Amino acid sequence: MPSDQTSDQIGDGPNHILEFPGGYTRSVGPVIGRFLSELRDGNLKGVRTKAGRVLFPPVEYDPDTGDDVTGEFVDVGPVGTVTSWSWVPHPRKTHPLDRPFAWALIRPDGADTAMLHALDMGVFEPGAQPPRQLKSGMRVRPRWRAERVGGVGDIECFQPEVTMINAPGRLEYRLRGGRALDRFLEGVEQGRILGHRCDVCGQVIVPMKGLCPKDGVPTTEEVELPDTGTVTTFAVNNLPDPRAPEVPFVSAYILLDGAGLTMLSLVAGIPADQVRMGMRVRAAWRPREEWTRSMANIRWFEPTGEPDVPFDEIKDYL
Amino acid sequence: MRPVAVVAFTQTRHVGEDAGLSETELLAPLVTEIKQRTGITRFGFTCSGSNDYLAGAPFSFVSALDAVGAWPPISESHVEMDAAWALYEAWVKLQHGGIDTALVYGFGKTSQGDYPEIVTQGLDPYYLAPLGVDQVSLAALQARAYLDHTGTDETRFREIAARARSSGRGNPSALHLDAPDEKAGYEVAPLRPHDVAPVTDGAAVIVLAAGDRARELAERPAWITGIDHRSEPHQPGFRDLASSPSARLAAERAGGTDGVEIAELHTQFSHEELILRDALGLGDGVAVNPSGGPLSANPVMATGLIRIGEAAARIAGGTAGRVLAHAASGPCLQQNLVCVMSGEQSDG
Numbered sequence A: 001m002p003s004d005q006t007s008d009q010i011g012d013g014p015n016h017i018l019e020f021p022g023g024y025t026r027s028v029g030p031v032i033g034r035f036l037s038e039l040r041d042g043n044l045k046g047v048r049t050k051a052g053r054v055l056f057p058p059v060e061y062d063p064d065t066g067d068d069v070t071g072e073f074v075d076v077g078p079v080g081t082v083t084s085w086s087w088v089p090h091p092r093k094t095h096p097l098d099r100p101f102a103w104a105l106i107r108p109d110g111a112d113t114a115m116l117h118a119l120d121m122g123v124f125e126p127g128a129q130p131p132r133q134l135k136s137g138m139r140v141r142p143r144w145r146a147e148r149v150g151g152v153g154d155i156e157c158f159q160p161e162v163t164m165i166n167a168p169g170r171l172e173y174r175l176r177g178g179r180a181l182d183r184f185l186e187g188v189e190q191g192r193i194l195g196h197r198c199d200v201c202g203q204v205i206v207p208m209k210g211l212c213p214k215d216g217v218p219t220t221e222e223v224e225l226p227d228t229g230t231v232t233t234f235a236v237n238n239l240p241d242p243r244a245p246e247v248p249f250v251s252a253y254i255l256l257d258g259a260g261l262t263m264l265s266l267v268a269g270i271p272a273d274q275v276r277m278g279m280r281v282r283a284a285w286r287p288r289e290e291w292t293r294s295m296a297n298i299r300w301f302e303p304t305g306e307p308d309v310p311f312d313e314i315k316d317y318l
Numbered sequence B: 001m002r003p004v005a006v007v008a009f010t011q012t013r014h015v016g017e018d019a020g021l022s023e024t025e026l027l028a029p030l031v032t033e034i035k036q037r038t039g040i041t042r043f044g045f046t047c048s049g050s051n052d053y054l055a056g057a058p059f060s061f062v063s064a065l066d067a068v069g070a071w072p073p074i075s076e077s078h079v080e081m082d083a084a085w086a087l088y089e090a091w092v093k094l095q096h097g098g099i100d101t102a103l104v105y106g107f108g109k110t111s112q113g114d115y116p117e118i119v120t121q122g123l124d125p126y127y128l129a130p131l132g133v134d135q136v137s138l139a140a141l142q143a144r145a146y147l148d149h150t151g152t153d154e155t156r157f158r159e160i161a162a163r164a165r166s167s168g169r170g171n172p173s174a175l176h177l178d179a180p181d182e183k184a185g186y187e188v189a190p191l192r193p194h195d196v197a198p199v200t201d202g203a204a205v206i207v208l209a210a211g212d213r214a215r216e217l218a219e220r221p222a223w224i225t226g227i228d229h230r231s232e233p234h235q236p237g238f239r240d241l242a243s244s245p246s247a248r249l250a251a252e253r254a255g256g257t258d259g260v261e262i263a264e265l266h267t268q269f270s271h272e273e274l275i276l277r278d279a280l281g282l283g284d285g286v287a288v289n290p291s292g293g294p295l296s297a298n299p300v301m302a303t304g305l306i307r308i309g310e311a312a313a314r315i316a317g318g319t320a321g322r323v324l325a326h327a328a329s330g331p332c333l334q335q336n337l338v339c340v341m342s343g344e345q346s347d348g
Helices: A029-040 A179-189 A311-317 B023-038 B060-067 B083-096 B115-120 B135-150 B155-168 B211-217 B245-253 B270-280 B303-316
Strands: A045-048 A073-075 A080-088 A101-108 A115-119 A139-144 A155-160 A193-197 A221-225 A228-237 A249-256 A263-267 A280-285 A298-303 B004-011 B045-049 B076-079 B101-109 B201-210 B222-231 B262-264 B322-329 B335-342
Touching (some): A080 B135, A101 B135, A249 A311, B004 B023, B004 B083, B004 B303, B023 B060, B023 B201, B083 B201, B135 B270, B201 B303, B222 B303, B222 B322, B245 B270, B245 B335, B303 B322
Parallel strands (some): B045 B076
Antiparallel strands (some): A045 A073, A139 A155, A228 A280, A280 A298, B004 B222, B222 B335
């Protein structure tokens, strides 16, 4: 019967709901019933066809011939291979996981067909891109629910096989930077980049060390440098780093304008494969209210868009 | 075979949001128009296609009969499918003889609910529906299978969507959608919003007639030279999703696709065009979905019927001699109908 709950008021929420209170009762028959009973026990069973194929999840008839399947139920899995997948960046409320996840067709070892289920790839922010590890051919296993009722949801979802472990490594220190570095960081805390000029060679050393590494003499003359410079050389890094915006990221030697030594920093704001030797860059500072006594005040360097510096002008700083 | 042709076709100016018209109100002006155009007030048979879950009310299709006028009682049937299958039933009925005309219609409003989740309710209740898997997620599995199998680049999807939307802007009945946003994120990877047919409300009506009656009713009837539909297993994991053997077989059974100039395909997702082109053997010379196709307007349950109507209109208008229309049903192109039409009546 059409519901009489329909009203003419159209607000934000639904004004008509179709629901079977308590759910719809369905008989499952001997084939699906056996599968679901085994599932409740934590077993994955396929059914053999007369032609010898193993259908998983089991159905009553061979889809190729229409013949009844045999009564032979065989163990499959629990490891399976992903044969296709889709990635849900924004799960619906009807979806089994409330964080980004994959749908996957999974063919357990020993089966000739695949089952659809959710595949949990870990913790992701809403809208996340598909993770690189997610691909057809990957090996996955079921994550069983502790309380099982005899439904396809007795498998909470599948999850990737263990291919790596994470070994924690942590040591604790109380470091002092030394006077020269202290003074340098004092500058950085105020958004200034300070260096020392060497009395002997005249080059500006930044960050200053209180001595000239070239001449081996103490330095004291403070010089403030601009936050612009030139990339002399760089590396593309493919291992994640908490300081970097994404992988791959670029770490580069940057020759600040007026400096005689390069300093190491991240370069961002440009695809990694477009970074060049001689590229002009400027420091990207964090918002002033976040400044501390740390080089982290400079997130990274970004391209200024100025023309590249010719190689000859940086070749002595490599 | 008794020669049967499409002799009249009309559709609503489809809309992308609820314009306040009921399903019956969408349909009634079309039925009135087609009665006037054909001069027929009583059809030998009436068959419709719709989905009660769209309105969330059982037997909601019955009220649409008010638009037809069912008294004194008419010979009538309904399929809970796209109306392309209602047309198939009407074609079979005409083959039986005893009648010369049939009215076929379909209608759907996806603005009232969440269509991808409504589709979930139509899935196998043991293995698929309990997972809550929706239509777009399933389609994306097929898109991924196609990409993996063929090495095709996702940008091909956007090209298809761009062409469909561009064609749709030239079709007064379609939604007029902007070119795809090149920066669009994923809806369900690898599909982006423009790869998914839009929410649409609309309806369509076709009149079939047999033999001489068809010649009386239309200057250039679109003769159905072959029509067939085939299905694959429902479980997506039992199928090779990168291809469509059922579409291939339906096309063979419909007499093949040689000489087809235009194809209207029921592609609710961009990648389906690539899979169907392969399955149907449509070369680059075949124009696919010159109407804009479902990616430009998707009044579900009428969308497949509209493919037949749009293709037939090319014959009626004299711009094509042989055309193909395709309709699909079920998850991941599970079931496919192929209807080949010609300006020349075949011997059958």
